[in-house]
Amino acid sequence: MQESKSKLFKQRLFRIHIAAGVIFSIIMYIAIFFGIFAILLPYIKTWEKPSRHIQTTDIFNIDYNYMINKVLEDESFPKDDILINLPGRMNDPAVIITNPFVKPIAFNPTTKERLEDETKEKSHLADFLNELHYGQPLKLIGRLSFGFVAVGTLVLTITGLILIYLFKFANKGKNQQAVFSKIHVKVFTWAFLPFLLITLSGAVMNVGLISSGPISKIVSKGQAKAIDEVVGKVLFEENKPIKKLNEPTKMLELKELLKKASKVNPDLTFKQIRLKNWNDKSSQVEIVGYNPYKPFLNGGIFNRPTVTLNAQSGKLIKNQKVMDKVWPVFVAEGLFFLHFLFGIDIFSRIIVAIIMALCAIAIGFAMMLYLEKKAKKYDKKITFYHWLGKFTLASMIGVIPATGVLFLLQWLLPFSLEHRVLWQQGIFYNVWLFTLFWSFFRINSYQASKEFLYSGGLIFILSAFIHSINSGFSFFELISFNLKNILAVDISLILFGAILIYIAKKLPSNRSEAKSFWILNKKVKYEKNI
């Protein structure tokens, strides 16, 4: 009885895992694929905009006051609650002066000239890649779908962990299926924790928050209609207005105030300055930063350490440190930290990107495992031509040249072209659809994969060169003008393209070659160990 119970349990567990995997893996892969680009969003955002091909400078040597005065010359610009995004925040080299109710105004930090900031109708590459990763192009339905997929992935993670615990996979098989299974199991055995955290926070954003209305009403006993009304005051810093004295007073130089703030809390990397009652005797500046020595606990959306100073005397008013919050805020911040990676350096971002890329590959191999099991039933009878296989091929591999086209068109389409972003996105979708057509056209999926990878690789490499030509900055000029972040994106594109071409070259050309491809690798390894 116990034996049959256990057998049923394991069968059911496997079945849930496989069924959920087949249903959710394609969208989950797409979310991760574009999510990797979203990790590099700050760098892509600088790369894509002509106005950001400027040198950045030390935040302590910028004439912010001049820029603020220039902005305030416009009568319609709000005089209060002005927010200054410092250079380096989200890798943006410009100084951005904004207010919640107006469009931001960008300045060159060295020349103090106002920049012609590209609107989202002119340039929308990085944000578009980010939107694709959480389903925004399909608006509410898209976001909800991606949210449900995230919840499904949590089920996959839970069942997968139970499977690993119960079955203790030996990973020693010698056929294709065994190799696919080994890669899938090994990657997720090590990477499941960051994967779980990132997926969980994604599920919270897309589904959890939207459905939080009833919770808010019940816990507040009918007082609150939305979750923000319940948790807003704990999670977000309160922006209480300060009573204006209506006495115009000379303000200290913001760069001097930044230096003072740096002495108050030397651990912080400053990101933003909020001006309250600027030019008034009651004026205060709230300098928002990130403490890189306390990762997971600050810097994202909920817990942002600040130093508040009097704007005319520089006297310290408040020093809000990282640990000055209640522990549920740390839980929230910790959960979202890996998802947003606000403020963290490029190396940590690359590590997270690599982990997620491995997860995406592991998902791909899981799909291949499933398809291989199906294909084996038709071995020597009929060529395997399955709709799911073709759809998966287009979604997981076909997306690569389509994304390459996005990068290529960013600098190929003239910035003066009307509706250039619509053209760019339209062509992207059509290239992706074309890969779906090509997946069905080519009966041999391996051949189609090679073609997608070759073309994707070439397009990515070309996009770096087109950027170099059309931006007016050759690779050497990028070095000499110290635009190293933009150069890094170009190098990454070329490197990524080269890797794709290498994989395309190495990939077997058909299924029979593939069988010996995977086994051959294992044989060589086994012989080396003797």
Place this chain on the structure above:
Amino acid sequence: MKKISSLLLILLTPIFLFSHSLVLSVMDNEDGTITAQGVFNTGQSAAGALLVLEALHNKEILFEKRLPASNELTIDIPKIPYQIVLDGGEGHTVIKDGIAPPDGFKEVKVSEKSKEKPKKRSRTDATIATSNAVTISILIAFILLLATIFISIKNTNKLLLELKNK
């Protein structure tokens, strides 16, 4: 019983999909003026949000000012039908019908010229619908989808024929 029904009501009422929304309250001061107050539902101040009074017939801007630190403005009621728009940035625009003055609104003679469609203040980008890029992209997308279906049927038949001939 009351608790059950209120609990049920809470669970069944439409889910508010957007937290952090801008709330506009308009009060008639009964002296020919109205007081418009703007605040976010989280209690956060909306000082700086742009309050606009627009004529209904031609969208002419009758009054425009940003909310001060007190989050409210007292304005003379226009004599012609109008709407109150509180612009709190992207995704936070609230529109309400204007309250009539004590003597009622004056009749507005709509001339032929002013009958032309007024500029719509709406969140949707009207230019997307008219863009060539969208039209051509959708057209090509349909062609590709049809081609995919066609090629899939063709290849399936080809493979079945191969199987038959084996």
Place this chain on the structure above:
Amino acid sequence: MIKKTYTKLNTPEENGKILGWFRVVLSIFGGLILSYLFMTLLAFILPLKIQESTIISIMFNTLAWACATTWIALSYTKLIALLRFLIPTTICAIALYILY
């Protein structure tokens, strides 16, 4: 009729490879209701201010849903699956009614 249904629900399937619509629908929607009520109850139970405990509720709501779905779907029989949904949901609902 009731006895027939009870016997049908209480008999374990021969094969765990087919989940069946009953189990799938019950685990997804039942899991959603159960996890939602449980996390709402958790906000009342945790020894924190309601604003702080609600943060924990909303952050782990979706994970709770995934756990509840898995737990219900892996039940030995359909009857156990139904009971795994009904009993905890009823307890949470009663508790919420008392605490509201």
